Amino acid sequence: MYIRIPVDRIGAAIGPNGEIKKEIERRTSAKLTFDSESGCVKIEAGNDPLGALKAENVLKAIARGFSSQRAFRLFDDDQLLEIVDITDFAGDSERAIARLKGRVIGEKGKTRETIERLTDTYISIYGKTVAAIGNAEQVAVAREAIEMLLSGREHATVYRFLEKKRRKNQRGPPQF
Template structure:
């Protein structure tokens, strides 16, 4: 696929939308990336899990939580959208909000208890 535009930033924006679609986001969420206030962050779970596929599944499950509860908490507290797909956890949101969500997700991936992450999110609630 070749993308042409007079504004090189438009090319980058469209590339980010395509990347977001490939990471499991719906079109509605991916189109937020056309706005300069929004960004896409992709966290590779494999970095935290090593070579163990079982550990990778476990860590993704911890980010999702029971019946999706932890994922919803992160999204609601930070105003972001998350997609857990393949070996990655991806975040779409405003720049500052993405940083807070990223920190919370990395805390979980490093083994922090959900309650600890919940308190962190309460302190940084938007």
């Protein structure tokens, strides 16, 4: 299996002295081969076929701007990577993409931090994408909030939505 990652993220995927690459290989039993000129990574499954898929997910997360420590959260079986393409909302206009990225980041990173805090996810804005790492429910709420912002909803509306979801999830299932 092959995956392409941005050339400027190859260093983050390999790590100092190859430590990140070695850790991914150790946890997944997959073998990784990097082509630093094209950004192509070959993933060969080891004795655990699912390990190659986990390695692919972790590499995708690093490619989308997550630190290796945050991407390693994907080794847990209940964690997902969700990627939202900003061009679905902005087209190919670089100005529109930059404006929408700014809406998701917020002033001094406040909006991104608020989404992370209220959904217990990690959020990364990189290139033409916004990505989230969390469990299925957390990622679904984060994705909805991100799409609301990209669609032009007011920040206050999105924050109220997130607070409401947070309160609902904290109550838990009804007791009988």
